[in-house]
Amino acid sequence: MKELEAIASQEVDWSGYAFDDVLRAFLNTSFYRQLSVAAWRLPNQRAQHVILDTSGEASLTEWQLEELTPGFIASPFINPEEKSPYIRADIYYRSGKSECEAVCGSNQATEVHTFLHQQLKKQQSAQVHTVPLDASFSSLEATTFNNMVAEAVEAIERGDFKKVVPSRSKLVPLPDNFDAARTFQQLCDTYPTAFVSLFSIPGVGTWMGASPEILVSISSKKNRKTFRTVALAGTQSVQGENPLKNAAWRQKEIEEQAMVSRYIINCFKRIRLREFEEDGPKTTAAGNLLHLRTDFTVDMEATNFPELGSVMLKLLHPTSAVCGMPKASALDFIQQYEGYDRSFFSGFLGPVNMQEETHLFVNLRCMQLLDQRAALYAGAGVTIDSEPEREWKETEMKMRTIQQIMTNE
Template sequence: MVLAVKGTEQEELQSRDRAPQSATVSPTTGFFFTSPYRSLSTQGCFAKITQPAADGDNLQGAFQQGVQQAFAQARQAGVTNPVLCGAIPFDTRQPSALFIPQQTQWFERQAFMASVKPTLAALPTIVRQSELPKQTQFMQMVADAVQVTGGEQLEKVVLSRLLDIETSKQIDPHALMMRIIAQNPQGFHFHVPLNEGALVGASPELLLRMCGSQFHSNPLAGSARREADPLQDRQAGERLLVSSKDRHEHQIVTAGMRQVLHGRCRHLHIPAVPELLSTPTLWHLSTPIDGEVADRAENALSLACLLHPTPALCGTPMLAARELIAQLEPFERGLFGGIVGWCDAEGNGEWVVTIRCGTVKANQVRLFAGAGIVPDSSPQAEWHETGTKLSTMLRAFGLQG
């Protein structure tokens, strides 16, 4: 456990209960996260936790014990209701980017959205952008994955690509976040401060929300591009709902989640048929899941780590999919494809998957998008699907997807 404690003066610490609710909420002063459930903004850092979360689902494991130790130290220093927030990478064997803030302000998202006047002024000019991998290589990756998923060892794998952008001058993080929020009003908006720069985005996918012993999840798998014409748009959604390829991809995800959850639940409800969920750019197949844990000692982070990475972000079986991703993708995902959110000392919390996102550092931006590959996948179609997903973030920089 790497535990770096800062600001040990008790008078410097404020719990969430003492946070000034009337203060202006800032999306870039620290960790920022919006949700229909609970939204928060933080300032300062009491303790950083970089311990990998590979055993995070084990309540007696090193990661969970380290988190509880950090909570205890925060309470002793005067934080009466400490919160852990930040991000966990795609590969949980890598260091986490988590911390306990000095100050936490809870707010209601709808009121925040109504009060904010986003600046849509042009951001700095994009002077250079490059794709990693290029289209030919990505399509070959997909073709190779299709061959593997046609065998007995792998049902599905998720492959991704990056878009690197350089702008003419440093990007204003506040203006960028306002654009992201305005253009994706229903997403889970997040800003995670990193050692250098920040991770920002508007995820559409809830991995795990927990309140008391009750939890909820909403996996997405299978998607289609939305259309400007209302009739064509509705037809695109209807085609997705009956697509055998996308329904198969989605069923793999829900079956995988059932397998890992059922042994830890007193009650688990997973609908047999998916429904449609829409974002400004895509239709998704969606299955709302709810349940009740069998052990009250479970917390939002233990269940999130149990689920992560889901077949929607990695594939199934998970270990075989993760190995193939490492072989095919010409980069390390880092925080991309991971999870971002928060958990309090009572075990309540919320975690979303780190998609529709990017990292920002001065005038350098890196965007991320992935697609699920199954035997019926088309390399050309998967290239276009990832391009549509990238358009969500590209628009935040004044570009059309």
């Protein structure tokens, strides 16, 4: 990272500690010094990352990805102003490194780095920032959720929209021995193909999860930048010895996924981008669940579109996979019937300009950490062929992805 340089330390060899020990030290430093922290592990990669923002402020930033210094962004589902909390990479650690890195010449970063050393040696239980539960939060019973799905199907039959993604939430108790750093590591071990993340911001709270859905990805290879996004929809549980090969999809899930793909293609058309590659749909596994997935790739050099990431982010979010289509009418239905604030669930999050790459994911399979409790969230794509009881079971399967890790089931 060009903006960062190593801080020499004779006190601690960071590579001598497991990543969850390092993460625990970062979380405790964040908690006691009232700083923002974020950790992540990209899909199909072994490297784990954690950063600390030493500014002491939960700054909001506009979605101009190309202009941002290295850091981590997290956006709520509803975000009309297109500004999101941003965690700067003032102090950065990657698993296996012998040193932390900090902004060159930052006295504050050096001071916090010393505090990190002390926390690493103490190895106390991880502390995180929590906020009071939003007053609108409600745990829907099956009957109430199923009635909402039935209302959605009727609205689709009237022609109000083609698809909508109602969601629900529920509170579950945290185990007595719950530790956020250990749970992060368990998510990494259990879901190697997912984006595992954790962020904790004073006054905003703490969220963690394992998401399968790429929103915007910009990677560099041989000085060539590539844009990627994914259409992911349709859900069923993993079954049998060869679930990817033997998965059978109903017409409902096939059409639901096709709608998400068409939504992405329409976004490309709006910016007159015709040079893209489309691969799929294919069955893909995300933990104990299967989905239909189509990958879209754009050569940013060949198309001469350096701002493609920011432009597509504004067009895509919220995607039809978490909202519906047409977007405006589906969002109206969600705000009328869900009855609670999704907050960061089905928003987006991820590292920005870290090693000159940006990877943003839809915040799915996630939980909000509260005092002695966690709030779980899940949604289900509703089309004209939806059955309320099936959609309820789908949300139960999605919540179980996180709950099983949290409770060590």
